[in-house]
Amino acid sequence: MTSPEHPKHAHIAMFSIAAHGHVNPSLEVIRELVARGHRVTYAIPEVFAEKVAETGAEPVLYRTTLPSPDDDPSAWGSTLLDNVEPFLDDAIQVLPQLIEAYRGDEPDLVLHDITSYPARVLAHRWGVPAVSLSPNLVAWEGYEEEVAEPMWAEPRETERGRAYYEKFSNWLSENGISQHPDPFVGRPGRSIVLIPKALQPHAERVDGKVHSFVGACQGERAAQGDWERPVGAERVLLVSLGSSFTKQPGFYRECVKAFGDLPGWHVVLQVGKHVAAEELGEVPGNVEVREWVPQLAILRKADAFITHAGAGGSQEGLATGTPMVAVPQAVDQFGNADMLQGLGVARHVPMDEADADTLREAVLSLVDDPEVARRLAAIQREMAGEGGTQRAADLIEAELPVECGNPPVE
Numbered sequence: 001m002t003s004p005e006h007p008k009h010a011h012i013a014m015f016s017i018a019a020h021g022h023v024n025p026s027l028e029v030i031r032e033l034v035a036r037g038h039r040v041t042y043a044i045p046e047v048f049a050e051k052v053a054e055t056g057a058e059p060v061l062y063r064t065t066l067p068s069p070d071d072d073p074s075a076w077g078s079t080l081l082d083n084v085e086p087f088l089d090d091a092i093q094v095l096p097q098l099i100e101a102y103r104g105d106e107p108d109l110v111l112h113d114i115t116s117y118p119a120r121v122l123a124h125r126w127g128v129p130a131v132s133l134s135p136n137l138v139a140w141e142g143y144e145e146e147v148a149e150p151m152w153a154e155p156r157e158t159e160r161g162r163a164y165y166e167k168f169s170n171w172l173s174e175n176g177i178s179q180h181p182d183p184f185v186g187r188p189g190r191s192i193v194l195i196p197k198a199l200q201p202h203a204e205r206v207d208g209k210v211h212s213f214v215g216a217c218q219g220e221r222a223a224q225g226d227w228e229r230p231v232g233a234e235r236v237l238l239v240s241l242g243s244s245f246t247k248q249p250g251f252y253r254e255c256v257k258a259f260g261d262l263p264g265w266h267v268v269l270q271v272g273k274h275v276a277a278e279e280l281g282e283v284p285g286n287v288e289v290r291e292w293v294p295q296l297a298i299l300r301k302a303d304a305f306i307t308h309a310g311a312g313g314s315q316e317g318l319a320t321g322t323p324m325v326a327v328p329q330a331v332d333q334f335g336n337a338d339m340l341q342g343l344g345v346a347r348h349v350p351m352d353e354a355d356a357d358t359l360r361e362a363v364l365s366l367v368d369d370p371e372v373a374r375r376l377a378a379i380q381r382e383m384a385g386e387g388g389t390q391r392a393a394d395l396i397e398a399e400l401p402v403e404c405g406n407p408p409v410e
Contacts, residue, residue, distance in 0.1 A: 010109060013041045015111070022135055041060050045062060111131050128401070130189065136311035138193055144182070236302045270291070277289055306324070324340055327351055344371065
């Protein structure tokens with residue numbers, strides 16, 4: 001018999017795209033929902049099927065036209081329209097696949113990444129609740145006027161920009177949705193935010209009735225492997241630009257120059273798939289060059305972190321109390337870098353200023369500053385109170401239809 005404290009088992013469907021920064025934040029939440037007895041299906045391209053299956057969820061595979069995680073970053077283009085058009089084009093061709101995949105097996109509730117446009121259309125078609133799982137910042141009161149409108153002012157006036165909006169509006173209309181594309185994408189009806197509130201710009205102006213911040217949902221990640229601090233290493237530095245924007249051999253050479261043979265320091269340098277070892281020149285023995293690393297495992301033992309300031313890396317640095325030098329590459333990373341610097345736990349260094357001397361000075365000043373350590377400890381305590389995975393699952397269960405027996409969540 002189902003206890004009053006827990007809802008009856010439901011079919012919950014999660015939808016995301018094939019990108020580490022969008023899939024990884026959701027995995028522990030999905031694992032927890034499965035552990036609570038819910039049947040969870042997860043619509044995802046095949047490249048992430050195994051990772052999804054490890055949570056206990058059932059992968060529902062679809063074909064995507066978006067660049068893959070292994071593609072060169074240039075595949076995403078360089079302009080705003082270059083960046084957004086692929087998501088709409090992919091959504092239009094993915095929707096029929098998902099309609100067919102879920103025919104006769106419609107869920108009780110839809111969970112979706114912020115980039116999964118078909119998910120909200122499907123929820124509308126099925127008449128079930130939809131909950132956004134945001135892996136990064138969300139819109140605040142005034143966001144449109146302060147950020148979106150200036151950013152879109154020029155593209156909107158172009159023939160290409162007008163065609164994009166017309167195509168988007170027509171697609172929504174064909175599926176019975178009269179909402180304008182902008183709020184459709186940026187203003188979900190219900191949102192669970194998988195970052196600490198400390199990383200949210202203008203957090204005091206975010207609608208708390210829509211957006212619930214639950215902080216880091218990281219889990220143990222034992223499947224990714226462990227990492228041991230080398231014997232004799234007094235300080236450890238991790239350098240990682242994430243999984244997408246890693247084609248930066250010149251930057252990595254500056255890191256080697258800055259920290260190679262620095263007494264007492266061991267450096268873990270993650271370079272991704274697009275940089276060959278020979279492009280780095282001579283690498284000293286205290287620099288460990290890897291294509292991929294178990295990032296969280298290293299950060300738990302590291303003294304400093306040079307990061308691109310993606311939402312995942314930023315909160316991992318905060319959760320482990322690691323001082324950061326933020327060298328942002330794209331999209332929300334610039335804002336995250338400013339937020340981290342504003343919190344007093346990081347230094348924002350633009351890529352064109354990230355030479356060896358600047359990087360070395362930034363790292364050494366941060367690790368030797370007791371005020372940085374104090375602020376990181378305070379943020380760790382705040383994050384611990386946000387609830388993480390357990391609270392995220394509670395909030396999702398609270399959105400289940402009444403017939404699923406959802407309990408109230410304060």
